[in-house]
Amino acid sequence: MSSSGSSALDEAERGSRPAVDLERALEAILMVADEPLPLVSLATALGSPMAAVRQSIERLVADYDGEGDGPVRGFELREVGGGWRIYVREAFDDIVKEFVLTQNPTKLSQAALETLAVIAYKQPISRGSVAAIRAVNVDSVVRTLLGRGLIQEAYTDSETGAIHYETTPLLLTSLGINSLDELPPISPLLADGRDGFDGLI
Incomplete structure (x- = not known):
């Protein structure tokens, strides 16, 4: 042929x-x-x-x-x-959330904690923006935080399709605070104390 x-x-x-x-x-x-x-x-x-x-x-x-x-x-x-x-x-959101929380009692990794901090201070924020701030791929870390119920999808950008994330009330409970306003100022933790996360992009 x-x-x-x-x-x-x-x-x-x-x-x-x-x-x-x-x-x-x-x-x-x-x-x-x-x-x-x-x-x-x-x-x-x-x-x-x-x-x-x-x-x-x-x-x-x-x-x-x-x-x-x-x-x-x-x-x-x-x-x-x-x-x-x-x-x-x-209909199964609560069941899955309870399962994830009870089956994953281990502490968060340093990478997860850093990503969670970025989301907490900059929310709502897309995964791409988080990756730009941390200068590393954060796909697996975001999945972990979602699975732990510490962050959730806030909205999806209608133009880019990018999902923006925000923290959940569970984070407040875990930190023992009533609102995000009680988080410590981020500036003292950075080099010049003025630019916040924006200075890292």
């Missing part, structure tokens, strides 16, 4: 890939996504037409919501800020 014939056959096989494979691939990507992923990013990652990806997303949403013969899942696929991401279903 000629190379051109083989290429055409490969393209035909790729084009005829069952939709269920595309849906499983979408699940795999969405399971590790830290932020909502737009359709164009998903389509590019999978090398599939946006229309096919959109249809697969719709089928996954219906599947997780228990439409048809399947059960309602403990998680859901939501569109937030122009992108898609898997979230714990709201």
Whole structure:
């Protein structure tokens, strides 16, 4: 068979890939996504037409919501800020929070404490801005803080899709304070005591 014939056959096989494979691939990507992923990013990652990806997303949403013969899942696929991401279903928020807090009693790492401090003083703040201030990748640390219930999503920027984070009442309880106003001034902890975190960007 000629190379051109083989290429055409490969393209035909790729084009005829069952939709269920595309849906499983979408699940795999969405399971590790830290932020909502737009359709164009998903389509590019999978090398599939946006229309096919959109249809697969719709089928996954219906599947997780228990439409048809399947059960309602403990998680859901939501569109937030122009992108898609898997979230714990709201009905199970308290159960998951309690589990995470009881199963993770270990102390926070230095990296987690530093990231938490940046968020506490600069909230609401995006993960990218936190990373810029600390000059390191903070993806895993942010996940840890979310899992511990010390921070939460405040809002998603409608233009960039970036999630902004803020601290939770649990942090106040953990620190033994009534409000963030009781946090010590950050300036004395910095070199010149004037610029705050902004001087570190």
